[in-house]
Amino acid sequence: MKTKLIAMLLILTLLASVMAGCGVGVVETDDTQAQIDTQEVVNYENATQLTVATWDGGLGSQWLEDAADRFEALTKDVSFEPGKTGCHINIAASRSFDGSTMAFTPLTHDIYFVEAVDYYAMTNNNQMACLTDIMTEPLTEYGDSKTILEKIPQALQDFLLADDGNYYAIPFYETFYSFAYDLDLWNAKSFYISKDGGWTNADGSLSAGPDGVAGTSDDGMPATYAEFGKLVEHIKDEGVLPFICAANATDYVANFLYEYYANYEGKDQMELSFTFDGTANDLISVSEDGTITELPEEKITWDNGYELQTQAGKYYALCFARDVLAPKDNYKISDTHINAQKSFVRGGIVNDQPVAMILEGSWWENEAKAAFTELADGNYERHNYAVMPKPHATEEKIGQTPCWLSTSSSYGFVANNSTHKDLAFAFMQFLHTDEELSHFTAEVNMTRPLIYPITEEDAAILTTYCKSILELKETGDIIYPYTNREEVLDNPLQFQSFNWAWSTSVDGYAYKNPWLYFSEVENASAEAYFSSQKEFFEIRWDSF
Amino acid sequence: MKIREPAGIRKRRRDKKDLIFYCVLMALPLLQICIFYFGVNFQTILMAFQHYDAYTDTFTWDFQTNLKTFLTEASTAGFWEMMKNSFWIYVFTQLAGTVLAILFAYYIHKRHWGSTFFRFMLFLPSVIPAILLTVLYKDTVGLGVPAWLDYLFGIRVDNPFSFSGDGLRYALVTLFTVWTGFAAQVLIYSATMDRIDSSIIEAGKVDGTSPWQEFRHLILPNIMPAVSVFVVTGIACFFTNDNNIFNFLSWGAMPQEKTIGYYLYILVFNGKTGYCYSAFLGLLCSLILIPVVTVVRKALNREDD
Numbered sequence A: 001m002k003t004k005l006i007a008m009l010l011i012l013t014l015l016a017s018v019m020a021g022c023g024v025g026v027v028e029t030d031d032t033q034a035q036i037d038t039q040e041v042v043n044y045e046n047a048t049q050l051t052v053a054t055w056d057g058g059l060g061s062q063w064l065e066d067a068a069d070r071f072e073a074l075t076k077d078v079s080f081e082p083g084k085t086g087c088h089i090n091i092a093a094s095r096s097f098d099g100s101t102m103a104f105t106p107l108t109h110d111i112y113f114v115e116a117v118d119y120y121a122m123t124n125n126n127q128m129a130c131l132t133d134i135m136t137e138p139l140t141e142y143g144d145s146k147t148i149l150e151k152i153p154q155a156l157q158d159f160l161l162a163d164d165g166n167y168y169a170i171p172f173y174e175t176f177y178s179f180a181y182d183l184d185l186w187n188a189k190s191f192y193i194s195k196d197g198g199w200t201n202a203d204g205s206l207s208a209g210p211d212g213v214a215g216t217s218d219d220g221m222p223a224t225y226a227e228f229g230k231l232v233e234h235i236k237d238e239g240v241l242p243f244i245c246a247a248n249a250t251d252y253v254a255n256f257l258y259e260y261y262a263n264y265e266g267k268d269q270m271e272l273s274f275t276f277d278g279t280a281n282d283l284i285s286v287s288e289d290g291t292i293t294e295l296p297e298e299k300i301t302w303d304n305g306y307e308l309q310t311q312a313g314k315y316y317a318l319c320f321a322r323d324v325l326a327p328k329d330n331y332k333i334s335d336t337h338i339n340a341q342k343s344f345v346r347g348g349i350v351n352d353q354p355v356a357m358i359l360e361g362s363w364w365e366n367e368a369k370a371a372f373t374e375l376a377d378g379n380y381e382r383h384n385y386a387v388m389p390k391p392h393a394t395e396e397k398i399g400q401t402p403c404w405l406s407t408s409s410s411y412g413f414v415a416n417n418s419t420h421k422d423l424a425f426a427f428m429q430f431l432h433t434d435e436e437l438s439h440f441t442a443e444v445n446m447t448r449p450l451i452y453p454i455t456e457e458d459a460a461i462l463t464t465y466c467k468s469i470l471e472l473k474e475t476g477d478i479i480y481p482y483t484n485r486e487e488v489l490d491n492p493l494q495f496q497s498f499n500w501a502w503s504t505s506v507d508g509y510a511y512k513n514p515w516l517y518f519s520e521v522e523n524a525s526a527e528a529y530f531s532s533q534k535e536f537f538e539i540r541w542d543s544f
Numbered sequence B: 001m002k003i004r005e006p007a008g009i010r011k012r013r014r015d016k017k018d019l020i021f022y023c024v025l026m027a028l029p030l031l032q033i034c035i036f037y038f039g040v041n042f043q044t045i046l047m048a049f050q051h052y053d054a055y056t057d058t059f060t061w062d063f064q065t066n067l068k069t070f071l072t073e074a075s076t077a078g079f080w081e082m083m084k085n086s087f088w089i090y091v092f093t094q095l096a097g098t099v100l101a102i103l104f105a106y107y108i109h110k111r112h113w114g115s116t117f118f119r120f121m122l123f124l125p126s127v128i129p130a131i132l133l134t135v136l137y138k139d140t141v142g143l144g145v146p147a148w149l150d151y152l153f154g155i156r157v158d159n160p161f162s163f164s165g166d167g168l169r170y171a172l173v174t175l176f177t178v179w180t181g182f183a184a185q186v187l188i189y190s191a192t193m194d195r196i197d198s199s200i201i202e203a204g205k206v207d208g209t210s211p212w213q214e215f216r217h218l219i220l221p222n223i224m225p226a227v228s229v230f231v232v233t234g235i236a237c238f239f240t241n242d243n244n245i246f247n248f249l250s251w252g253a254m255p256q257e258k259t260i261g262y263y264l265y266i267l268v269f270n271g272k273t274g275y276c277y278s279a280f281l282g283l284l285c286s287l288i289l290i291p292v293v294t295v296v297r298k299a300l301n302r303e304d305d
Helices: A002-022 A029-037 A062-074 A119-124 A132-136 A154-160 A183-189 A225-237 A247-275 A302-310 A312-325 A337-346 A369-377 A421-431 A434-444 A464-475 A486-490 A514-520 A526-538 B007-047 B063-074 B077-109 B115-127 B130-153 B168-194 B198-206 B211-236 B245-249 B260-269 B272-304
Strands: A048-055 A087-094 A111-114 A178-182 A241-246 A278-280 A284-286 A292-294 A298-300 A331-334 A355-360 A385-387 A403-405 A411-414 A477-479 A504-506 A509-511 B050-053 B058-061
Touching (some): A048 A062, A048 A421, A062 A087, A062 A421, A087 A421, A111 A421, A132 A421, A178 A183, A178 A247, A225 A241, A241 A337, A247 A312, A247 A337, A247 A403, A247 A477, A247 A514, A284 A312, A331 A337, A337 A369, A385 A464, A509 A514, A509 B077, A514 A526, B007 B272, B077 B260, B130 B245, B168 B211, B168 B245, B211 B272, B260 B272
Parallel strands (some): A048 A087, A048 A111, A241 A331, A241 A355
Antiparallel strands (some): A178 A385, A278 A298, A284 A292, A504 A509, B050 B058
C-alpha cells in the first residue's frame, strides 16, 4: 500500500513537472501575474471580447481604460463577429509584460502596449500582425482625416518599415531625460539668474537663458555649463539639495548625458550616429591636460563610423558629468526611483530637505502619483514643475536650437495570433485619432512620438510639467535615435541606448556610464574617458 | 476452489511491479538530467562555436568572432581584474570559509555556549530567499547602521553601498557571500562530527587527548570526505561565483568589483546577444578547471586513503 502511494505521488510529480516544463498546461508563465492583476473581467455575453496588455510602469493603465470605455460606447451597436454586438475590452496591466522577453514567448493577448520591445526580432518571429493597412487608411471613421502613418515622424517610419515593405507596430510613448525643477522653490529661493548675473525670483529682471532671447520661458535659467555650476553652488548655499537621482536607475544619468551630448551636436551632426552617412564637422582630439584640437571635417560612412566617437559634444558632456554631476555634495542618491520621486515631491515639507531638481525621464510626474496623493491627503498641493532647459557647453552655442532625444523602445502592436484581429485593428485606429492621442497626453502628462495637436479641453488640464514637455517639442529639434542598419541591430550591446555614446575602456577597464566613472573612480579623467572611446570602437568595428 | 499461483508467476508479477516502481522513481531525475544537464550543456557547447544574428534572430556557425572578442578582452586590465577578484572570492569563500566553518562546526558539535542559537542563525540563510536576505543585509548595513551611528553618536556616514571607491562596498558584499556560504558547510560538518562513533572520542579521552589533539587527530580525519566534497565543488565554482554582486548592485558594479561569474551572468542576462560569447567563455573556463579539479580530487582521495 505504501509503495503504491509513493508510486502514485512520484507519477503525479513527474506529470506536474513535465506539464510545467514543456508547456502542456494552459497557463502561460509570462502572464500568470498579469492574470492576477487583470481587472475583473466582466463577461458581456453578447459582446466580442478583446484583451489589451500593457506594461504597468510610469504610465499606468488608466489612459487605456478610459479609452476602452469610450470605444465600447462608440461601438455598442457594431458587430465584430456573427451573433455578437459591441465589444468589451479588458485591460491587463502588469509589470510581467516586459517587451524585452516577448520575442521568446508566445503572445496570449490581442493588443500590447509595452516597452523595451525588440521590434525586428518580433517581426522576424512573425509575432506581430501587419498593420500597414490600418496605418495607411485615413481615420475618417473616427472623425480624423489623417492616417496613422502621417502622424509618425519620418525617421521612425524608416525604422519601422520592415524588409517586406510593411509596418508592424506603432510607437507608444517617448521620454526625454532631463532635470525637472520646482518652479515654486525657484521663485521662493530666488534661483533665477538675473540680467546682471545675480540671483532673483520669477518677477525679477531675468537673464535671457539658453536660447539667448529675452521674454521666453527659459529666461533666468543657466545658459552655459559654467552658469549651471554656479547655480548648483548657490542652491547649496541656500540649504537646498541640488538634485536627486536613484541607485536603481543610474542609467537615467547616462541617458541624461546623452541628451547633453546631442544638444551640443545639434540635429544634423547627431543624426550621423544613426545614418552613418554625411560629413562630421566638429571632431576633436583632447590632450591629457584638456587642450582641445579641432580635427578636419571627415566624410562619415559605415567603414569609419567609429570616428564619431570624437565628436566634441561628448567631451563637453563628460566635463559636465565630472564637474557638476559627480561631486558628492551636489546630489543625493535614493535607493529607488520611486523614493527619489517621493523625496523630491515632499522636499521642504516639515523635516524633509528641499530638493531643487530630480534627474528623471519625463514619465516621473505620472509615476509619482502616489506621492502627490499622499501630499494631498496632508493638504499639500504641488504640481508646479518644469523641464529644465539644457544649458550649452560654451557661450558660442547660446541661441542654438535645443536638441532632444526622443528615447523609448515602446510600441503598440496587435498579436499575430489574435483571434479578434478586426476588432483589434479598429481599436488601434481609434486609439490613434488626434482626439485620443490628446487624451493620452492629458491623462499621463507625457507625449507620444507622433504628430498630433492637443485639444483645448485637454490643454486646460495639463500640468505645468507636461506643458513644458510640449514646449520643448515645439521649440526644439527632436532626434529619434533609431536606425535599421543591420550592423547596429546586430550589436545592441555596443549600439543600443547610451552604449554607443558612452562605451569605453579606460586603462583597460570597461565603462558604460560616465557618471559612475566620475563618481567612483579616483583621479577620473574626462580626457582619458573621451580619448579611449574611439579606440574602444575601432578595434571592435570589424566584428560588427 | 482457490488455485494457488505458482511461485514463478508470483515472482514475475512482483518483479514487474518492482520494475514499474523503479521506472517511476527514476523517470523524473533522468528526465531532469537529460534536459538540464545533457541538453543544456550540449547546446552551450554548440553555442560556443556560433554567432547570434539579432537582426534575423538566427544562430550561425562562427567561432572566430567569439575568439576575437575574447582576445580583445583578455588584453585588458579589466578582464584580469575580474580573474583576480574570482580568485580572491574563492580564497575567502572556500579556503578561509572552510577553515572557519570546520572550527565553528566543532564548537557547535561540542555543544558549547550558544551553539543552538548559532546553528539556528547559520541555518537562516538557507531558508530565507537569497534576494530577501540581500535586501535585509543591504538595508541593515547600508541604512540602519548609519542611522544608528548618527542617532547614538552623531557620526554621519554615507550608505556604504552607494560608493565603491574605498573598497568597503566590495568588502561588505564579500562578507555577505562568506556568511551565506558558511551555513551549508557548518551544518554538514557539525552533522558529520555528530555521527563520529562516540567510542573513538571516548578512547581518545581515556588516552588523555587535549581538545586540540581530539580535533586534529580524531575529528578532522573523520570529516575529511565531507571537506573534500566542498573543496572540489568550490574549485569547480571558481569561475561561476558571482559574489552576489548582481543582487546588490544590479548593473552598477564597477570594474574593480566584478568577477568572471558576474560577467557571465550579465552576458546571459543581456539576452540572446550574449549567449554565444558567454558559452565560449564558459567552455574556456571548463577547459581550465577540468584538469585542476581532477588533480585536486585525486590528491584528496589519496589523502583520505
